[in-house]
Amino acid sequence: MLHELAHVALGQSAIENDIEAGDTLSPLDRAVERFCNRVAAAALMPRDDLIAEPIVVAKQRQRTPWSNEQIIALARRYGVSREALLLRLVELGRADAAFYQAMRHEYAREREQIEQPEVTGFAPYRYQVLTHLGRGFARLVLQGYHSNRLTLSTASGYLGVQAKYVPSIERAAFSVPA
DSSP states (O other): HHHHHHHHTTTTOOOOOOGGGGGGOOOHHHHHHHHEEEEEEHHHHHHHHHHHHHHHHHHHOOOOOOOHHHHHHHHHHHHHOHHHHHHHHHHHTTTTTHHHHHHHHHHHHHHHHHSSSSOOSOOOOHHHHHHHHOHHHHHHHHHHHHTTTTTTHHHHHTSSSSSGHHHHHHHHHHSOOO
């Protein structure tokens, strides 16, 4: 919502950010998107609060790579994605840009696997989310969304996923378990 508010403040309409559409943004639109992302990041992960986090302070002293567990813990604490958290850490000089790029590619690979049939023996992401939250809680959140009591952004926040994953989780939440 903060990202969209930044668009309103700029007097710029929101830009379609559909993954299927590909990267067709003009340089100006891309700059606007980056600015709006930074506004949201600064509001959700205030500089002073984030750099005072014990994990971040310890990382600054140790100069060791970030572990996935540390990234997840901070992202959950601030209610943001792992990618958004890492980008904010890069902007604040607390993470390396090359590490961010490597992890960004890893996260993209994970997203691609969400809808693909699983051959590794791991449960698909949508089922992992449902197992973590509980099918009943997920259904309650989704019912609130469909009855217009929750926005998509709020519903995805309660589910702990990006909005684009909500339909997949919804299908899984209301399907009959095997």
